[in-house]
Structures are given as C-alpha cells and as structure tokens.
Amino acid sequence: MSLVDKTKNTFALTTPLYYVNDLPHIGSAYTTMAADVMARFQRLMGHEVLLVTGTDEHGQKIQRTAESKGIEPQEFSNQMSAGFVSLWELLNIQYDRFIRTTNPNHEKIVKEFFGRLWESGDIYLGQQKGWYCVSCEEFKEERELLEGNLCPIHTNKEVEWRDEENYFFKLSKYQSQLEELYQSRPDFLQPESRRNEILNFIKGGLQDFSISRVNLEWGFPVPNDPKHTLYVWFDALLGYVTALLEPDSEPTLENALAKWWPINLHLIGKDILRFHAVSWPALLISANLPLPKRVFGHGFLTKDGQKMGKSLGNTIDPVELVKKYGSDAIRYYFIKEIGFGKDGDFNEVRFIEVVNADLAKNLGNLLNRNLKMVKKYCGGNVPSIASENVPDDNPLKAIGLQLGEQVKANYEALAFDRACEAVLRLSQACNKYIDDQAPWSLYKQGQQQEVEIVLYVVLESVRLAAYLLSPVIPNISSDIYQQLGFGIDFNNQIDTAKLAPFAVHGNWGLLSSGQELGQAKPIFQMIELS
Ligand code: MSP
Secondary structure, eight states: OOSSBTTTTEEEEEEEEEEOSSOOOHHHHHHHHHHHHHHHHHHHTTOEEEEEEEEEOOSHHHHHHHHHTTOOHHHHHHHHHHHHHHHHHHTTOOOSEEEETTOHHHHHHHHHHHHHHHHTTOEEEEEEEEEEETTTTEEEOGGGOBTTTBOSSSTTOBOEEEEEEEEEEOGGGGHHHHHHHHHHOTTSEESHHHHHHHHHHHHTOOOOEEOEESSOOSSOEETTEEEEEEOHHHHHHTHHHHTTSOTTSOOOHHHHHTTTOSOSEEEEEGGGHHIIIIIHHHHHHHTTOOOOSOEEEEOOEEETTEEOOTTTTOOOOHHHHHHHHOHHHHHHHHHHHSOBTBOEEOOHHHHHHHHIIIIIIIIIIHHHHHHHHHHHHHTTBOOSOOGGGSOTTSHHHHHHHHHHHHHHHHHHTTOHHHHHHHHHHHHHHHHHHHHHHOHHHHHHTTOHHHHHHHHHHHHHHHHHHHHHHTTTOHHHHHHHHHHTTOOOOTTOHHHHHHHOOHHHHTSTTOOOTTOBOOOOOOSSOOOOOO
C-alpha cells in the first residue's frame, strides 16, 4: 500500500509524545530529527505535510518527579515542555503541531473516545495484579524482569507490585483482527524484525490491559468514575488525534479526524512498539476508526552498549552539541551514520571524523575548488554547456541520471543512511573525476570546451547532491544553492515547494548555461579534534 493517500495528497506523521520527566536528551531528539527529514522530503515531493510532535505530561512518573523537586506537576511540565520546544528550534525542526497532553482540548477528545469504547462494550472493571515499571509506565511479565526485580529497560529501577481495581480494555477480543491486520498489511509495521517480534507477541495470546489507575491524581479522571484516573498511555496515544484539530475548531473527534486522519506514519523507538503496534490499532478498531498506514520502530542510541536515557542518567546533552557543532552536522551524523531501525553508539571522535570527511572535505572542498576554477577558466558563471550535450556515459552524468529516483526510494523506505550514502558516492565520484580530467591541464592545452564540460558536470552534481540532501542538511544545502546562483532557502517551505519541486530539481541537468553564480565561501568549517 502506498504511504501517501493519492486522493488527498496529504502526509501526516508523528514523533512520539515525549515524557516531561526531564529535559530532552539526544536519544529523544533522534526520532524528531528523523521525522523532520521525512517531513521535509515529503514537502519536496509536493505533499501537504503535517508533522506532529509534543509532550506526554500525565502519569505517575511525571507526578513523582515533580514531587521530588517540590514543584506542582503542571508547572514542572510547563518548564520541561518548553525545553523540547527550544531544542526543536535549535535542531531546525519544522513541526506543524506541538501537542501537550495537558491541553484542555485533549481532555474532551479523550472523553469522547472513551465513550466510544464504552459503547462498544470493550471496557470493564477488574482487578489488576502485577509488576509495574513506573519509568516505562507499563506492567511487566515476571519472566521479563532482571535479577533483583529490575526492569529490563530501566536496568537501575525496581518494578513495584500492584494489586488494585482498574478499568480494563478488552484487548483479547481483537486477537484475530490484529492477526488479520498483520496478514493483510505486511507494511503496517517496519522494519521486518520488529514485525516478527510483534507477530510472535500476538500469537502468544493477547491479554486485556488496564486503562485506569487508582491513587493517582495527575491525569484525566475516568468519565463517570472520578476516583479512577485514566492510564497515561491511553491519554498519550490519543494526543496524536487531538493534535490534528485545527487551532480554532471545536474539540470533537469528528473535527480532529476530518482532514489528516489516518496518520501516514508513526515514528517511534523500539521500546514503545507494543503500544503502537498492538494496543493502538485495537483501540482504534474498537472506536471504529481507520488505522494508521505505517508504524516504524527505530533502534536505540546507546552509550557503552546501554540505551541512553533519562531514567538511566547516561545521556548526552543535545543543546551543548548543537551549540558546539551546529544543527546540520548533528542531524547529518545521526541520520547518516545509524541505519534507521538499528541501534547506534554515539562517539564524539567518530562524529568529528564523519562530518569533516563528508561535509567539509567531500562536499565543501569540492564546491569551493570547482567554483574557483569556474572563475579562473570560465569567467565566473555556469559554463555554457547544455546538459543534453554531455554524453550519457559521462561518469557523473551516468550517476546523476538515476540518483534522484534512487534517493527518493530510499527516503520513502526510511533508509536515510542509504539516501545519504548514495549522494555521497556522487560527490566522491566528482573528486575523482576532477583529478582524472585535470581541467587545469586541459585549459593550458587550450581545450576550452572540454574544460567547460568538466566544470559543468561537477557543478551540476554538487547542485543535485545539495538538493537531495536538503531534508537532512537544509542550511548547508541552502548555502550551496545560493553559491550556485539560486535564490532558494530550503528552510522556507513556501518558496521551496514553489521554486524547487522534486520533479524538477531532483533530476539531473537543471543548471542552466550562463547562470550567474553567487559568492563563494566555505559551507562547512573543518572541526579540529581538541
Ligand atoms: N511518552 C511516551 C511516548 C508516548 S507516544 C504517544 C514515551 N516517552 S519517552 O520520552 O520515554 O520516549 C520517547 C521516544 O524517545 C521513544 O520513542 C523512545 O524510544 C525514544 N528514545 C528515548 N531514549 C532513546 C534512545 N536512547 N535512543 C533512541 N530513542 C530513544 O515513551
């Protein structure tokens, strides 16, 4: 099934809604960077895009953290949530909606949705007994626990025994419908390894799960039974729906679902797979709503092999990183270095090596060197060569002719690392081509036409590379475009959609002969290893 609804030409995607028990770390920023890359790519494709992000503010974890700091949970959430907003700005994330689950509109949506499940007969009162991890906000099977009753994800946190009256959702009723979902829509959950994990989990038999808590104040009361508070995950998943409301429309499900539902893509980490790939579709089927098109569970950023996390306290501060190195370098490293779906370790020395090699040398020096030659040998403007007159077997043109389609397919499959690598191969080929062709010798021999061909194909290759990487490194791509004489800023959505659609700029041969070039300047400064 195509990810884009062709009848609507819209593309809605979400990041998880982040817990506000602490300020964001680089692990929580990871999904958001990937989501922004996907959103920018979809905009290049000419789709109307809605990127949803936000914060998940209820539940015991937040209540306890706020208490331990002597602050009211709402005030604490306000402070932490603001930290996410400002980090997204630093990372150049162009989100369209930022939903906070304490938003009053959200309570209305949650209540209406709860009413639908109630009507379906899928909610009942029962007794919940089990081990609870407050950091995960999830009950754990006894066999999953590590020695000393520790949570397998938050390996320094003991789970707590619970025995209380809760409302339950009849997940077990949806066993066969979920099996059928996974049969009929093999692309619903990706990558394949996560799909297999969830298929096994479903085959193991689904159990009803509790959707309320007692002795917890920080959350929405259960409609008609206010001594219960709704379970934080019940309220959090519905944040995706509330986020779709137009800013001034009445908070009803009908309004929220009118334009952007179903969501095209939920991006999440692998630790919250069951909520999105089992609970969420079952809740939606119960409410008689269409399901999202795709869920993608990426891997963890690790430090010394352990998941980086607020609860473990082994995090890296993204604000410090961005201030030191700039948003493009950070985005590029995480997107290119870590296969989306796999775990990846962050190491500052490796980071510096990668961005120096790819951005400063491969792309930056290439442009600079070429622009200097254009100035010296061709009067400073794009050489007077028409792309059609360059033979198709020219080594750069040959790559360039099929690169757009290849990179597009990579972005669509969320294989961001492969998209970057494919582009990089073109810029590597450019460097080799210049060395092989030696335009300085051709010039000395008076072979002006040959010199111009060499410089034209390299300039066009750099342009294409900059365009195809613009979802990842929008600032650098804009600088390259400026230097090539295009007045296009990839951070300006309206201009980009109008002036640089993929169907035109994603193809080889756009640079037109005689185009006036802009001012040459370095696009990325080499970082010194300190
Ligand atoms: N509040 C829930 C999500 C509700 S969505 C309706 C939650 N929040 S979280 O802040 O704990 O995690 C949010 C996301 O950040 C998850 O997708 C999680 O996988 C991701 N990450 C948190 N630490 C991470 C790493 N170290 N590496 C990669 N992603 C990480 O769960």
